[in-house]
Amino acid sequence: MKAFIKKYQWLFEFIGVAIILAVGIFAFVKQEVFLYIAGFALIIMGLLRIIPLLKTTKDMVLKIIYAVEILLNVVAGVLLVLEGGKDDYSENLMRYLVGAVLYLRGAIYFFATVIRKEATDHLQFIVHLAFITLGVVILATDYFTVKNLAFVVLILAIIAAFFIGYSGFRNYKNYRYERLAREETKKIIQKPAEKEEEGYVDPAPVKEDIIIPEEEEKEELNI
Template identity: 30%
Template sequence: MGYGWALKWLLAAILIAAGILVKINEVEVVYATTGIAIVLFSLLRIYPLLKSLSKEVLRTINLFEIVFDTIMGGLMIYVAFSGLSGDPFWQGMYAYLLAVFFYVRGFIYMVSLYFFAERSEALKFWFHLICVTLGAGLFVLALTSTGDIILRTLGWLILFVSVSGGLYLGYDGYGGYRLYRQQSKSLQEQKGKSAPVEKELPKPQPQPEAEAKETYIN
């Protein structure tokens, strides 16, 4: 019997609590979450990306992007944990940083596709097209509104994702727990039943040995 349901319930509680904390400490958590996500996205793709690219110029371009994104993500993490995220300047800068991240990712992909004949799938093309559009949209939004609007919108988004993920894990854990209890009940019922008595086979009776005939010698 597995206890994976207990781990799922624990993760569900952590996810929901994290979502609530996002709303309590909205700006700091959104800044930190975004920065950590960008750093992980950049560092975890270094080796497979550079190894799979066939042209040296593409490796160089993507390496510059990875270094730039890592620095930008590190800056976001620093702002979050140094208490600067509440400053109006950094609240306004958040939208610009996010816009640059998405736009650069989409732009480099399009350059690789058009100028260097890099092959790709349709799904990746549409994803990077969305990145370019999202980057441009965030830039315009940053110019026409205050930065805290984007931060608070992402805060609600993180809360929604956290609570949804927590509820899903909780429901999945409930199914695992129900199966665990059914297995436990079945095990108890098997223990309660008496084991079938095996009938002893009749023991073989010893056969009388034939009497040896005496031989007389005249």
């Protein structure tokens, strides 16, 4: 299977380019798709987190806070999905809900680690600091809109398609040259084999006149 994927990697890359461009163009034309993406992302992350998070949290206060947070995430996701089905959807609803979710996640993290003394590490600190900062930026500015996201995604799709397409072009070129080299090698190997199959043919014997000694003596006597 690995050999097959490696051999036809260029094919998967070409298909990937087509899919990426199609998604980027579709998202740019149908901008409400971002409401569905954000909505389902919040719903899935909320539902898949709830059981492991509550089972591994010993602090009862944090359990209640986490449960409320997840419930709010799911509600926000449902609202975004429902909004995406409307013809006159609100462009600011996603900005408010996503910004609020990110800010709430960061605030709860700092409450849990500072007030409730929950264990943490440097990476979690940096990530949640970014969450709370990004949440404030999204809520305070109007850059996080469906139109801007569609434009950004389209640009990223074009850039990604270019690099993946270039990689696919190189892999396909190598594939064709390797195939050509194998064919030429087969031809070179087959030529000596064909000569051996023909076999060795002895040259035809050259006829020479044989002189018998008695005849030589008779000729001398006649002289």
